[in-house]
Amino acid sequence: xxxxxxxxxxxxxxxxxxxxxxxxxxxxxxxxxxxxxxxxxxxxxxxxxxxxxxxxxxxxxxxxxxxxxxxxxxxxxxxxxxxxxxxxxxxxxxxxxxxxxxxxxxxxxxxxxxxxxxxxxxxxxxxxxxxxxxxxxxxxxxxxxxxxxxxxxxxxxxxxxxxxxxxxxxxxxxxxxxxxxxxxxxxxxxxxxxxxxxxxxxxxxxxxxxxxxxxxxxxxxxxxxxxxxxxxxxxxxxxxx
Amino acid sequence: xxxxxxxxxxxxxxxxxxxxxxxxxxxxxxxxxxxxxxxxxxxxxxxxxxxxxxxxxxxxxxxxxxxxxxxxxxxxxxxxxxxxxxxxxxxxxxxxxxxxxxxxxxxxxxxxxxxxxxxxxxxxxxxxxxxxxxxxxxxxxxxxxxxxxxxxxxxxxxxxxxxxxxxxxxxxxxxxxxxxxxxxxxxxxxxxxxxxxxxxxxxxxxxxxxxxxxxxxxxxxxxxxxxxxxxxxxxxxxxxxxxxxxxxxxxxxxxxxxxxxxxxxxxxxxxxxxxxxxxxxxxxxxxxxxxxxxxxxxxxxxxxxx
Numbered sequence: 001x002x003x004x005x006x007x008x009x010x011x012x013x014x015x016x017x018x019x020x021x022x023x024x025x026x027x028x029x030x031x032x033x034x035x036x037x038x039x040x041x042x043x044x045x046x047x048x049x050x051x052x053x054x055x056x057x058x059x060x061x062x063x064x065x066x067x068x069x070x071x072x073x074x075x076x077x078x079x080x081x082x083x084x085x086x087x088x089x090x091x092x093x094x095x096x097x098x099x100x101x102x103x104x105x106x107x108x109x110x111x112x113x114x115x116x117x118x119x120x121x122x123x124x125x126x127x128x129x130x131x132x133x134x135x136x137x138x139x140x141x142x143x144x145x146x147x148x149x150x151x152x153x154x155x156x157x158x159x160x161x162x163x164x165x166x167x168x169x170x171x172x173x174x175x176x177x178x179x180x181x182x183x184x185x186x187x188x189x190x191x192x193x194x195x196x197x198x199x200x201x202x203x204x205x206x207x208x209x210x211x212x213x214x215x216x217x218x219x220x221x222x223x224x225x226x227x228x229x230x231x232x233x234x235x236x237x238x239x240x241x
Numbered sequence: 242x243x244x245x246x247x248x249x250x251x252x253x254x255x256x257x258x259x260x261x262x263x264x265x266x267x268x269x270x271x272x273x274x275x276x277x278x279x280x281x282x283x284x285x286x287x288x289x290x291x292x293x294x295x296x297x298x299x300x301x302x303x304x305x306x307x308x309x310x311x312x313x314x315x316x317x318x319x320x321x322x323x324x325x326x327x328x329x330x331x332x333x334x335x336x337x338x339x340x341x342x343x344x345x346x347x348x349x350x351x352x353x354x355x356x357x358x359x360x361x362x363x364x365x366x367x368x369x370x371x372x373x374x375x376x377x378x379x380x381x382x383x384x385x386x387x388x389x390x391x392x393x394x395x396x397x398x399x400x401x402x403x404x405x406x407x408x409x410x411x412x413x414x415x416x417x418x419x420x421x422x423x424x425x426x427x428x429x430x431x432x433x434x435x436x437x438x439x440x441x442x443x444x445x446x447x448x449x450x451x452x453x454x455x456x457x458x459x460x461x462x463x464x465x466x467x468x469x470x471x472x473x474x475x476x477x478x479x480x481x482x483x484x485x486x487x488x489x490x491x492x493x494x495x496x497x498x499x500x501x502x503x504x505x506x507x508x509x510x511x512x513x514x515x516x517x518x519x520x521x522x523x524x525x526x527x528x529x530x531x532x533x534x535x536x537x538x539x540x541x542x543x544x545x546x547x
Binding site: 037041042043044067083203204205206207209210211212213214215216217218223228 | 265266267268271272273288296297300301302303304305306307308309310312314317461462510512513514516
C-alpha cells in the first residue's frame with residue numbers, strides 16, 4: 001500500500017521522525033508495526049508505529065544499517081510502500097489503571113500511541129524513559145504534552161536520574177508494566193517487577209506477517225512468531241519466563 | 242479477443258495455472274487470507290513437514306542480501322500428525338485446489354513414516370520430498386547431494402506413496418543432473434528444483450556471522466539465472482516433469498522458467514516481500530503471453546542449447 005511522506009526529520013543524531021499520509025484502517029492497537037519497502041533493498045524493514053490518526057501515521061526510527069540510513073534520506077512528497085497494521089500490539093483493556101510505560105532508547109516510540117490510547121480509556125499512565133546520554137533523548141516533549149508524569153534516566157546522569165530504568169522503579173506508584181526496549185532492559189525490568197505486564201520484543205524478520213517463521217521464539221506456551229503472536233507478549237509467556 | 246490457456250498438468254494432476262507458492266514461504270496458507278482468495282492459485286506447496294514437531298534453529302535466522310535473502314529457519318513445523326489432523330483440514334476450509342505436501346526427514350525411516358502419514362490425506366495431490374534443506378545437520382541436504390542416497394530415499398518413499406512423488410533437489414552440488422537421473426531411475430514421478438543456495442553474511446561491526454546458524458539458504462531474484470540453468474540442464478537429461486523455482490518474481494520469469502523446461506513454477510521469496518506476489522503475477526501472465534504469441538502455456542517448448 002502506498003503512503004506519501006509529509007515529514008522526515010532528525011530528532012537526534014540517529015533517531016528520525018517520519019510522518020506519512022495514507023490508509024490507516026488496519027491499525028487497531030498501539031504497539032503494532034509496519035513493514036517498509038525501501039528502493040534497492042530486498043527485505044522490508046519492520047518499524048513500530050509511534051502514533052496514528054484516520055489518515056496519517058508517524059514512524060520514529062533509528063538508523064541502524066544501510067536500509068534505515070536510506071530511509072532517513074527520503075524527502076517529503078516521496079512515496080513509500082508499507083504493509084500496515086502488523087502484529088498484535090498492546091492490550092490496553094487488560095492492563096491496570098495506573099500502568100507504567102517503560103521505554104529504552106528507540107523502544108520509546110510505540111509507547112506514545114499507547115499513552116494516548118490509555119488516556120482515552122480514562123487510565124492514568126506514567127512514563128519512564130531510559131537513554132544513554134542527554135543528547136540521545138527524544139519524544140519527551142510529546143509525552144509531557146499529554147500531561148502524563150515523565151521520569152527520565154540516563155546512563156551518565158546528563159539528564160534525569162543517573163542509571164538504568166530499573167534504578168527509578170522504587171519512587172514510582174504504578175499497578176502494571178508495559179515496556180519496549182533492548183532485551184537486557186526488558187529482562188531486568190521483568191525480574192524487578194515480578195514478571196507481570198506486557199513486553200514488546202524485537203527480532204530480525206523476513207516477511208513480518210507470519211509466513212516465513214524467521215522470527216520465532218520459544219516460550220512456556222510454545223513457539224511464537226514475534227511478528228504475528230507478538231511483538232507484544234504477556235510477562236508469563238516471554239522466552240525467558 | 243485472444244483467450245489464453247494457463248492450464249498445466251503434473252503427472253495427471255490438472256492445475257488451472259502454473260503458479261504454486263513454494264514450501265516454506267507460505268506456511269499452510271492462513272497468513273495470506275487477509276490478502277487474497279487462495280483458490281486463484283494453481284496449487285500450494287505447504288510448509289516442510291517432519292515426523293516430529295521442530296522449532297528449528299536459533300535466531301537471527303534471516304539476513305538481507307543483494308537481490309534476495311538468507312534464511313536458516315531449519316524446518317520449523319508442527320510435525321506430521323498435527324499437519325494431517327489440523328493444518329491440512331484447516332487449509333481445506335478455504336482452498337479446494339491441489340495441495341503439495343512437502344516432506345523432510347533425518348533418516349530414511351522418518352521420510353517413510355511422514356509419507357505414510359500424509360499420502361492418504363484426500364487433500365494431498367502430490368508429495369514433494371525435500372532432500373535439499375541446507376539448514377539441518379544429519380539429513381535434509383545430505384540425502385540430496387549424493388546420487389545413491391537420493392535414489393535410496395526415492396525408492397523408499399515410492400514404496401509407500403499413493404500420490405505422485407516429486408523429489409526436491411539441492412543446487413549445492415557439482416552435478417545436479419547426476420542426482421536428477423538417480424531420482425528418475427529410482428522411480429520419481431517428477432522433480433522440483435532448486436532449493437536455496439548455501440550462503441552467509443557477516444556483521445562488520447561485530448565481526449561475527451549475521452545468522453546464528455552461520456550459514457543459510459540464499460533465495461530471491463539473485464538465484465534466478467542459476468535456477469534456470471539447472472532446470473534447463475535437468476530437463477535435457479530426464480523425461481519426468483520438472484517444477485521450476487528459484488527467484489521467480491514476475492510473469493516474464495514464469496514464462497522464462499517454462500522455456501527452460503519447467504512444466505509448472507513455484508514462487509518463493511517473492512511472497513515474503515510482497516504478499517500479493519502470486520495474484521499480481523497471475524494477472525500479468527495473459528498479457529505477457531499475448532505479447533510473445535503464446536496461446537497456451539502447456540505448448541511452451543524447452544529452448545535448445547546454442
